[in-house]
Amino acid sequence: xxxxxxxxxxxxxxxxxxxxxxxxxxxxxxxxxxxxxxxxxxxxxxxxxxxxxxxxxxxxxxxxxxxxxxxxxxxxxxxxxxxxxxxxxxxxxxxxxxxxxxxxxxxxxxxxxxxxxxxxxxxxxxxxxxxxxxxxxxxxxxxxxxxxxxxxxxxxxxxxxxxxxxxxxxxxxxxxxxxxxxxxxxxxxxxx
Numbered sequence: 001x002x003x004x005x006x007x008x009x010x011x012x013x014x015x016x017x018x019x020x021x022x023x024x025x026x027x028x029x030x031x032x033x034x035x036x037x038x039x040x041x042x043x044x045x046x047x048x049x050x051x052x053x054x055x056x057x058x059x060x061x062x063x064x065x066x067x068x069x070x071x072x073x074x075x076x077x078x079x080x081x082x083x084x085x086x087x088x089x090x091x092x093x094x095x096x097x098x099x100x101x102x103x104x105x106x107x108x109x110x111x112x113x114x115x116x117x118x119x120x121x122x123x124x125x126x127x128x129x130x131x132x133x134x135x136x137x138x139x140x141x142x143x144x145x146x147x148x149x150x151x152x153x154x155x156x157x158x159x160x161x162x163x164x165x166x167x168x169x170x171x172x173x174x175x176x177x178x179x180x181x182x183x184x185x186x187x188x189x190x191x192x
């Protein structure tokens with residue numbers, strides 16, 4: 001589901017700056033939680049950094065809405081306008097999932113870090129709300145390959161070669177990009 005993000009500023013900031021041609025700057029937060037500020041990339045003509053709160057406050061839900069299913073984002077009233085007009089990316093070092101394990105006959109949740117096998121940044125797809133006080137929802141898709149061993153959902157990861165396509169392609173043509181990202185570059189490590 002992606003309820004925690006790993007952001008390590010070095011080398012993330014330099015790698016993102018090099019790819020996008022901007023000065024991307026963020027503070028390290030190895031366990032970024034919903035409701036905290038997260039650095040995003042937007043493209044109103046050119047790439048820019050925008051800091052947003054992770055999670056959307058809604059009048060019908062008591063908890064923050066932090067994720068949206070990619071397969072529903074174009075049709076759900078809550079998301080469709082933001083999906084058309086306010087897409088963003090969240091550069092990060094990785095994300096966390098928890099898996100139920102049994103140790104010494106006790107059920108526990110084990111935390112796992114998902115990161116890039118080449119130590120490259122991930123670019124998580126997201127949508128923004130409330131321009132005056134930006135709020136972010138990340139997009140998820142059906143987990144594939146080894147990621148499915150830990151959780152049935154995973155973030156939509158946009159390859160760095162497709163960043164411009166994420167912003168420039170009409171929303172009704174983004175289905176393939178959102179659902180066909182490779183998972184071969186993802187490594188999984190147990191967190192103590």
